[in-house]
Amino acid sequence: MKTLHATIKRTLEAGDTLTVAVLENDGVKRSQAEMSEEVHDCLEEAGLEADVRLLSGDPGSELVTVAEREAFDQVVIGGGEASPMGKIRLGPITEFVLLNSPTTVTLVR
């Protein structure tokens, strides 16, 4: 959600168009529907209109594919959870997107 807030802010500043992809990820607490609802709330709060899409299937691969197929200029992802020590760890979806996306990727920290 931190990533979404940062991206919404940047989108408004730059006058860009935003599309939010909600990925299917069994490893997280919130379901895709719950995430999607939170995304809509955030957008509404910020007064930004954006397309929100639910992607099914392998999360990293789907995101990269959609970004390329629809010629998006940039993909923005979060990732960088800290260990107890404060070491930054990139999750497997983030790693996949960074290494496999032909579209430029911004990693929000």
Add this chain to the structure above:
Amino acid sequence: MNNRVYPDEPVGSFPTPPATISDKFDRPIEIRPLEADAPDDADALAEMYVLFDPADRAQGIPPTGEKRIRQWIEPLLSGINIAAWHEDSVVGHATLVPDTDDPAALETNADVDWELAIFVLQEYQEAGIGTQLLMNLLGYASEQGVERVWLTVERWNAPAIALYERVGFELCGAESFEQVMSIRLA
């Protein structure tokens, strides 16, 4: 992420601090614990990290700038810490942090997994100090009932992986860019 695998066999008989060693360049190095409630220890540790070469950072730590360094050090000091001293300066630091949201609720140190990290100031690297620090930290932790220690290291950092293996850590899976290693002390 508490699915870490530990070796079946414990590794024991590590040296315990305090210890005085002579490094490869004949510098006298003193190894002793850092105390959470000793402001002098916190200051000396912060000074070491201010001098630390940012190019030698790994996985986002240590942070840069004294303010961020102090914010990062503070919670570490309530874990288990030892330092290598040369004269009045800290030149190396090894730390164990419990993998729990509420360290105060820990009944025994054996209840949780401890994450390890070690840093040695550039001009003191490759002098045998890291190995001694690491072994003394594990000895000190063992005395305090710690049983399971893990760490992550960048997969391409072969010298670090070799050092951890020499001490008894085993490879136990990879989390994306990182290699996870673990050791059992009891």
